[in-house]
Amino acid sequence: MSRSPFSLFSQQYFAALLNSFGTVYLNEPVPRNPKLRIYKHPARSDFGTAVLGALTEGSPQVWVNPEIIAEAEVVDVLFEPDPTASKAVLGILGDLLIQPCIIESLRSLPTSWEFRACLGHWLRWQVESDGSIIPVDEAAPIDNEDACEENDEAEELECDRRLLVIVPQMTAQQLEGWGARLSGCQIAGLYELPPIYATTIVCTRELPETAETLWLRLLSRGSTQRKAIQDLIKLEPNHPLRSVTLHSLQSWYQRLSEDTQNRESKLLMQLLSQIEL
Structure with a gap:
């Protein structure tokens, strides 16, 4: 831009x-x-690809829901x-x-x-x-009292x-x-x-x-x-x-x-x- x-x-x-x-x-x-x-992932089903492919007589250029990296x-x-x-x-x-x-x-x-x-x-x-x-490939932290206390301390120290x-x-x-x-x-x-x-x-x-x-x-x-x-x-x-x-x-x-x-x-x-x- x-x-x-x-x-x-x-x-x-x-x-x-x-x-x-x-x-x-x-x-x-x-x-x-x-x-x-944020990433936009393709749907697991290729139903849309099959339908559009049929409507366009099987054109190899048709591809629905490709993976798109958000700008x-x-x-x-x-x-x-x-x-x-x-x-x-x-x-x-x-x-x-x-x-x-x-x-x-x-x-x-x-x-x-x-x-x-x-x-x-x-x-x-x-x-x-x-x-x-x-991150999408990481597990959420376990919610426990110790973690909450650590988060509270981090918030107090954070600039x-x-x-x-x-x-x-x-x-x-x-x-x-x-x-x-x-x-x-x-x-x-x-x-x-x-x-x-x-x-x-x-x-x-x-x-x-x-x-x-x-x-x-x-x-x-x-x-x-x-x-x-x-x-x-x-x-x-x-x-x-x-x-x-x-x-x-x-x-x-x-x-x-x-x-x-x-x-x-x-x-x-x-x-x-x-x-x-």
Whole structure:
């Protein structure tokens, strides 16, 4: 499936930006363990094959219920942080990436379907990590008191995987519908779903225009994103993240040049064309 220039940019952006702070996986299948992915097996009876074969005068091309491997669902970016690496230079983004995290960047106001898809990726990953999915070729564990106690201890020690959804904005009705509340850090634009979902929503257009929010505002759109790009260009040349980020923006500029332009894209391209490394 083809990806939009923005999706490709956000992948390259995070791969370059977070490389020194952990491991970045792009287009990562979920579940990650191949044994836990769903397969569609053929029926034991070949009745359908026989019937269709008769209707098509025994054509050897007819084959009903072949084994089909389901297309793996993939997430654009999955990040596993290095606990020994300081993420202070990432500002608020660094604060949001202290645990293994799926990062979903959406270019526009998300539809309910798009947001459910993001949450669905995280749920599959979390269920896999909980050990709640049993491979088809393995027996289920014996349910006894000792096993229950071990599971309880594992849950207490487990480091929750998180979901980070970065969007330009969401409506008040959408946030209320998903049960999102302003983050406890009291920063405009950061919302949390109920704790069971371990999900943070970043509405980039609401973020304060500070150095701490720069790396998130670069994923916004319109005037918010253009202001962030200007802030990036003004950073000191020796800033550890300036060069790699500008390279990502230059690559995005080249992809935008190949697409049909609207007014917003033209303004963005005018700004990106000024980048000098």
